Amino acid sequence: MSNKNVIIFDDVRYCYGEVCAIQNVSFSIKEKTLTVLIGPNGGGKSTIIKLITGLLKPGKGNIVPEESAAIGYVAQNPWFDVTFPMTVNDMVLTGTLNHKVKLYNKYTQPQKQKALDAIELVGLNGFENREISQLSGGQLKRAVIARALSSNAEIIVLDEPDSSLDAKSTQELYEFLNQLKKDKTIIIASHHIHNLFDIADSVIYINNEAQEYASPIELEEKLKGGMAI
Amino acid sequence: MIEAILEYAFMRNAVIAAVLASIVTGIIGTIAIEKKLVSMSGGVAHASFGGIGLGYLLGFEPIWGGLFFAIGSSLLISKLSSTKKMKADTITGVLWSFGMALGILFIALAPGYMPDMTSYLFGDILSVSTNALLYMAIFTAVIVLVFTMLYNYFIVYLFDEEYAKARGFKVNLLKWIVYTMIPIGIIVLIKIVGIILTIALMTIPVSIAKIFFKTFGKVVVGSIIISMIFCFIGLTVSYYINIPSGVCIIIISTIVYLLLLLTKSAIQRRIHVKKQHQEDDIYD
Numbered sequence: 001m002s003n004k005n006v007i008i009f010d011d012v013r014y015c016y017g018e019v020c021a022i023q024n025v026s027f028s029i030k031e032k033t034l035t036v037l038i039g040p041n042g043g044g045k046s047t048i049i050k051l052i053t054g055l056l057k058p059g060k061g062n063i064v065p066e067e068s069a070a071i072g073y074v075a076q077n078p079w080f081d082v083t084f085p086m087t088v089n090d091m092v093l094t095g096t097l098n099h100k101v102k103l104y105n106k107y108t109q110p111q112k113q114k115a116l117d118a119i120e121l122v123g124l125n126g127f128e129n130r131e132i133s134q135l136s137g138g139q140l141k142r143a144v145i146a147r148a149l150s151s152n153a154e155i156i157v158l159d160e161p162d163s164s165l166d167a168k169s170t171q172e173l174y175e176f177l178n179q180l181k182k183d184k185t186i187i188i189a190s191h192h193i194h195n196l197f198d199i200a201d202s203v204i205y206i207n208n209e210a211q212e213y214a215s216p217i218e219l220e221e222k223l224k225g226g227m228a229i
Numbered sequence: 230m231i232e233a234i235l236e237y238a239f240m241r242n243a244v245i246a247a248v249l250a251s252i253v254t255g256i257i258g259t260i261a262i263e264k265k266l267v268s269m270s271g272g273v274a275h276a277s278f279g280g281i282g283l284g285y286l287l288g289f290e291p292i293w294g295g296l297f298f299a300i301g302s303s304l305l306i307s308k309l310s311s312t313k314k315m316k317a318d319t320i321t322g323v324l325w326s327f328g329m330a331l332g333i334l335f336i337a338l339a340p341g342y343m344p345d346m347t348s349y350l351f352g353d354i355l356s357v358s359t360n361a362l363l364y365m366a367i368f369t370a371v372i373v374l375v376f377t378m379l380y381n382y383f384i385v386y387l388f389d390e391e392y393a394k395a396r397g398f399k400v401n402l403l404k405w406i407v408y409t410m411i412p413i414g415i416i417v418l419i420k421i422v423g424i425i426l427t428i429a430l431m432t433i434p435v436s437i438a439k440i441f442f443k444t445f446g447k448v449v450v451g452s453i454i455i456s457m458i459f460c461f462i463g464l465t466v467s468y469y470i471n472i473p474s475g476v477c478i479i480i481i482s483t484i485v486y487l488l489l490l491l492t493k494s495a496i497q498r499r500i501h502v503k504k505q506h507q508e509d510d511i512y513d
Contacts, residue, residue: 053395054394054395054397071395073392075391078389079389081265083439085263085439085443085448090445091388094388099396099398101382101399103378104377105380105381151396
């Protein structure tokens with residue numbers, strides 16, 4: 001873990017029309033840590049995730065980094081159509097593509113290897129040539145995570161990554177993310193904070209505003225006191 | 230048939246036009262289906278009729294008017310729907326009818342007898358002039374060039390736009406390119422199957438290709454080949470029976486598609502039943 005802050009929110013506000021999902025939000029996330037965003041439904045977790053990934057721009061305040069190219073994103077409910085003609089390998093390969101346009105781009109051997117490594121990391125070996133339409137919900141989630149991992153992104157953001165995984169797969173995923181934080185910064189939005197207590201380095205409680213906790217234990221004390229998540 | 234192709238210039242033009250239209254079908258049709266822009270494409274095709282009518286009224290090549298109206302309406306649909314104040318479906322419906330109405334108005338206002346618009350509405354592969362072939366070739370070349378240059382970026386954009394945005398891809402640029410390529414492709418197809426039947430040629434070969442091929446690239450190439458087969462069959466039938474080519478192509482391709490769907494469904498049912506029997510045997 002280093003002391004370098006890779007994400008900084010400085011007095012950020014975002015409103016949908018007249019309803020403000022978050023306001024006066026300030027926090028920072030350190031490099032190569034695993035941070036969990038928790039809070040009740042409608043508290044603004046997904047809004048913060050979208051602000052981090054650049055899908056939304058703040059109405060007020062500043063966010064570092066301003067560009068989202070270095071961030072790998074695993075959405076809660078991916079928007080894509082699973083009938084898109086694509087294999088698991090094709091999908092994960094797209095994660096290795098750089099956002100800067102290079103005409104007649106072809107995937108290199110290292111990119112192909114990176115995709116295969118990511119597929120193996122999420123335990124989808126043997127499924128490389130399987131069409132995405134033939135995957136179960138959990139397998140599809142893993143493929144989406146593999147796509148984020150195959151990128152050069154230093155920061156991986158996962159919005160409710162356990163939403164369509166069974167208990168065993170969730171445990172495996174979290175063990176894997178715990179290993180991954182040695183190399184990358186991981187941010188997870190989740191309701192299931194108890195699964196994450198052992199691996200989280202810091203927790204940010206979001207309920208319209210943000211409250212940082214240096215350790216999960218500190219938050220656990222608050223939860224025992226009846227705070228909602 | 231081969232003798233006719235060798236003997237008559239109009240038949241050679243028809244064959245080249247069929248090849249060009251099939252290339253466009255494979256690329257534009259796959260993009261439109263995967264990005265769910267099929268009804269938008271229908272609206273754009275019909276809106277182009279306004280420009281064709283304007284060409285007749287003002288005395289310039291109607292197809293240029295059609296191209297201008299098609300691109301204009303496509304970009305308008307993209308712009309208005311992105312503000313979320315109007316649904317793309319609603320704007321498409323409005324431009325669909327408005328374009329047709331304008332076309333008929335312009336043609337009615339043009340001096341002299343009202344021209345026969347059947348070839349624009351239903352297509353006529355046997356009447357493709359060398360001049361028309363030239364613009365079809367240029368438009369097809371532009372589409373192929375842009376598509377191959379940005380192939381991997383198109384896949385990212387078409388498959389998961391939200392992810393592409395989050396990773397910093399130039400999604401807006403890709404969107405504008407797609408919304409410009411589709412109307413250009415439609416103008417190529419209008420010569421073969423006409424405004425009214427364009428959507429069918431854009432969707433049926435791609436839908437058939439999706440039954441057989443499971444990757445984006447293979448679906449594109451597969452649709453090009455399937456479209457060529459249908460166009461040549463349609464051309465042959467049209468030549469011998471003297472009925473509009475567009476109608477032949479669409480009727481034949483629709484029948485083949487429906488038969489394939491029925492066959493696929495029957496095979497899947499048989500596999501399902503077989504699997505159930507095997508499971509029952511295990512439990513017994």
